[in-house]
Amino acid sequence: MIATLALSFTALPVTLVIWSVISLNANITKARAIGLPILVRYITPTNPLWMAFGSDIVRLARRLGIATENFDRFYLFGWDANERYRVHAELGDAYTLVAPGGCWIYVADPKAAWDILKRPRDFGRNVEQLAVLNVYGKNLSTTEGHEWQKHRKVTAATFTERNNELVWQSSLSQGHGMLQYWLRRAPQPIRSVADDCKTFTLNVLAAALFTKPYPFEGQEEMKKRHASVEDPSDDSHQYRDSFSKILRGIILIAIFGGETLRTSSWIPTSWRQVGQAVHDFRLYVLKMIREERESVEKGESTRKDLVSALVRASLAQQNDGRDMTITEQDIISNTFVYGFAGNDTTAISLAHTIVNLAANPATQEWIREEIQYYCQDDDFTKWSYATWTKLKRCQAVVMETLRLCHPLGSSSKLTKDACTLTVGGNTYTIPPHSNVQVNFCGLHTNTKVWGSSAMAWDPARFITLDDTQNGKGIMEAEQLCVFPEGVYIPWSLGERICPGKRFSQVELAAALAVLFRKHGVEAVPEIGESDADARERTKMVSLDIQMTLLNEMYKPERVGLKWVEIQ
Numbered sequence: 001m002i003a004t005l006a007l008s009f010t011a012l013p014v015t016l017v018i019w020s021v022i023s024l025n026a027n028i029t030k031a032r033a034i035g036l037p038i039l040v041r042y043i044t045p046t047n048p049l050w051m052a053f054g055s056d057i058v059r060l061a062r063r064l065g066i067a068t069e070n071f072d073r074f075y076l077f078g079w080d081a082n083e084r085y086r087v088h089a090e091l092g093d094a095y096t097l098v099a100p101g102g103c104w105i106y107v108a109d110p111k112a113a114w115d116i117l118k119r120p121r122d123f124g125r126n127v128e129q130l131a132v133l134n135v136y137g138k139n140l141s142t143t144e145g146h147e148w149q150k151h152r153k154v155t156a157a158t159f160t161e162r163n164n165e166l167v168w169q170s171s172l173s174q175g176h177g178m179l180q181y182w183l184r185r186a187p188q189p190i191r192s193v194a195d196d197c198k199t200f201t202l203n204v205l206a207a208a209l210f211t212k213p214y215p216f217e218g219q220e221e222m223k224k225r226h227a228s229v230e231d232p233s234d235d236s237h238q239y240r241d242s243f244s245k246i247l248r249g250i251i252l253i254a255i256f257g258g259e260t261l262r263t264s265s266w267i268p269t270s271w272r273q274v275g276q277a278v279h280d281f282r283l284y285v286l287k288m289i290r291e292e293r294e295s296v297e298k299g300e301s302t303r304k305d306l307v308s309a310l311v312r313a314s315l316a317q318q319n320d321g322r323d324m325t326i327t328e329q330d331i332i333s334n335t336f337v338y339g340f341a342g343n344d345t346t347a348i349s350l351a352h353t354i355v356n357l358a359a360n361p362a363t364q365e366w367i368r369e370e371i372q373y374y375c376q377d378d379d380f381t382k383w384s385y386a387t388w389t390k391l392k393r394c395q396a397v398v399m400e401t402l403r404l405c406h407p408l409g410s411s412s413k414l415t416k417d418a419c420t421l422t423v424g425g426n427t428y429t430i431p432p433h434s435n436v437q438v439n440f441c442g443l444h445t446n447t448k449v450w451g452s453s454a455m456a457w458d459p460a461r462f463i464t465l466d467d468t469q470n471g472k473g474i475m476e477a478e479q480l481c482v483f484p485e486g487v488y489i490p491w492s493l494g495e496r497i498c499p500g501k502r503f504s505q506v507e508l509a510a511a512l513a514v515l516f517r518k519h520g521v522e523a524v525p526e527i528g529e530s531d532a533d534a535r536e537r538t539k540m541v542s543l544d545i546q547m548t549l550l551n552e553m554y555k556p557e558r559v560g561l562k563w564v565e566i567q
């Protein structure tokens with residue numbers, strides 16, 4: 001009996017090892033046939049167990065000083081975001097990562113990246129990988145071909161200048177609220193910048209999606225609210241809390257489904273709350289849709305938000321008798337994916353930007369000069385929407401942050417049939433069903449394009465002087481650089497370009513304007529540290545990335561921030 005048990009226990013890992021060796025060898029043969037340089041990894045990056053525990057193991061091995069160089073560099077979840085161009089500099093602008101579970105081609109060559117993104121028929125969306133986003137059914141992000149075109153047409157009505165104006169106004173007011181919260185908490189160092197930025201973007205989305213103005217609530221205030229009895233007239237928990245629970249529990253939802261999580265008796269309470277959140281968010285959006293439909297039908301609606309635009313588009317199609325009717329289901333699923341795609345991406349970028357600015361006080365001065373030039377009124381509600389395009393230094397700061405730390409890391413493509421790809425003058429045949437990663441982190445730090453200062457955070461590299469503006473002031477003469485195709489593409493390009501690009505640009509410019517016009521942020525030194533040491537540590541924290549669902553700063557709380565008024 002004991003012998004049988006021991007045999008079964010050893011048989012499983014032994015079979016796994018044998019399977020891994022055989023699969024790895026088969027994949028190495030496939031990768032060799034492509035002809036690109038090869039990087040071998042003995043554990044598959046998408047192995048669920050490794051995704052859950054692998055990064056902790058790598059970090060522990062690092063701490064104990066027992067990690068080999070390869071283990072240290074290539075086994076963390078989010079390793080490619082930390083490597084940036086380094087691995088490409090060793091292997092080439094394209095290489096194949098080979099693991100027992102498959103092959104992944106990483107590309108950091110601008111021309112090849114451009115080529116891939118412009119050929120969606122050859123390099124399609126990896127919809128299987130994105131199925132987790134089908135919480136409320138298929139949507140813009142999780143479809144392809146004809147189905148995707150339907151969603152794209154539907155959603156084209158939503159990301160308009162009318163809506164972006166709403167984004168500008170709500171970002172200014174949320175940014176103001178966030179700054180007041182941080183100032184109130186002084187002299188305690190602020191260690192919640194990453195979480196606070198998520199509250200900021202969640203509230204901006206509430207305004208842009210439903211015209212719902214929620215006051216900014218910092219981490220401490222949120223904890224207090226959760227501890228007290230909820231006010232039934234306050235529906236913020238239904239949107240805000242349910243949505244953030246869904247974001248955190250998205251993998252559980254993908255595995256079990258929202259209804260099973262909510263209704264099964266064997267499910268742990270914390271998981272059941274995730275299921276409840278899926279239910280609550282759906283009810284909330286349905287309520288918004290029905291309210292808006294009624295007021296549009298009565299001719300009373302003046303709302304500029306995204307859900308309102310979708311409801312109008314749907315009613316217009318119904319009235320015209322067109323067949324592409326937008327259903328309630330389409331509105332809910334796309335509202336969810338806007339929230340999903342637009343929340344953490346922008347929040348992570350904002351947190352990174354603030355931390356980078358804390359490490360670089362001179363750049364704070366540089367943007368403050370611009371903000372004070374264009375935003376002269378002390379009352380931020382008077383700043384016109386058109387101002388955002390003038391804030392080029394602010395935009396440059398965001399662009400430089402996204403260049404070094406990209407929340408998505410790469411755009412994941414899947415070849416349909418065999419196709420060719422040219423990299424650096426050599427043409428390769430890529431087999432069908434190959435994973436191809438347009439590696440934003442590698443591309444944006446490619447030293448052939450960005451030079452030896454590729455790893456330095458220097459927003460001024462994005463600004464150029466326009467000679468034709470002679471006679472005008474320096475601010476008017478400054479322009480944002482325009483790059484050749486494929487060189488700088490943090491919002492991707494081609495038909496699957498991010499529809500929220502302008503939305504996030506406006507949101508981030510507004511946040512910086514309101515935060516830095518009359519205030520500055522400092523990195524608080526730990527005991528025994530000088531100010532310069534604190535800034536250096538802050539820089540390192542900003543560069544240390546780990547992937548959860550997206551690429552985020554590993555431990556943002558290791559930096560204490562202090563906001564001060566500039567006299």
Ligand code: HEM
Pocket residue numbers: 140141142337338339341342343345346349402407408410411412490491492495496497498499500501503504
């Ligand atoms: C700094 C902020 C942002 C960055 C860096 C960013 C970047 C990107 C990138 C690179 C893609 C293409 C993904 C791929 O090819 O796999 C994408 C797609 C998408 N983004 Fe964004 N995004 C940002 C903000 C937003 C916002 C604010 C929204 C909406 C409110 C949004 C909505 C979407 C949607 C719906 C898609 C899928 C489009 C499709 O597949 O056709 N994004 N984003």
